[in-house]
Amino acid sequence: MRKKIAAGNWKMNLDKESSIELAKQISEHPIPEGVHVILGTPYVYLSKALDICSTNPSVDVASQNCHQKESGAYTGEISIPMLDSLGLKYCIVGHSERRELFGESDQVIKEKIDALLNKNITPIFCCGEPLNIREDGSQNEYVSTQLDNSIFHLSSDQLEGIVIAYEPIWAIGTGKTASPEQAQDMHAFIRSLIEDKYGAETADKISILYGGSVKPANAKDLFSQQDVDGGLVGGASLKSESFIPIIEAFG
Ligand code: PGA
DSSP states (O other): OOOEEEEEEOOSOOOHHHHHHHHHHHHTSOOOTTEEEEEEEOGGGHHHHHHHHTTOTTEEEEESOOBSSSSSSOTTOOBHHHHHHHTOOEEEEOOHHHHHHHOOOHHHHHHHHHHHHHTTOEEEEEEOOOHHHHHTTOHHHHHHHHHHHHTTTSOHHHHTTOEEEEOOGGGTTSSOOOOHHHHHHHHHHHHHHHHHHHOHHHHTTOOEEEESSOOHHHHHHHHTSTTOOEEEESGGGSSHHHHHHHHTTOO
């Protein structure tokens, strides 16, 4: 059975007080059975969020990034052993904003995934095409290359330890969501690639989340698609009033 996941990505938003308040509101909320909630908080709030969420086994915390090297002269960076020492269990990797604004390549993302798996931290691996690729119809090839370059070197045991988030870049923060059919088509395609390389059993164990303008109004339709196992939610995860209905949108 694949995990149903509602993951929030707070990005560079919220101050200390509002972060604490939001983490409390979510972790005090009764989470529907079988649903797992993950809060992707800024680094500075991870410790506090981990403390707050430790009261609810259905709520976990993720960092939004990590550095691939163990330690060293990388001013301003945060290593995976540091995250591990906090007890963190999830890390978002390869978000399109990291790729586009901070120049992260498929190769760097691959190194981060390997290093996270070494510490038993689950990478939430983001992939997805920009608008021009969607417009010329080559989104499958584009996403397939991202998977080839960053995760398809893993063993099946390792692959089963990751979560994939399909996030078409044209839908992120734009209010323009992929239709449930567009999301389903891509998720089914990703699962078929996994099945070709690793077999049906592995393909059926991996949660594939959709990200890009998920809101209370569209979450039900998206999450009811056969291969959509949840969402990675930016804007709508910043307030409990919009994130809780998304957590409750699984059929
Ligand atoms: P959005 O962001 O929900 O605000 O579109 C999603 C994401 O970037 O993960």
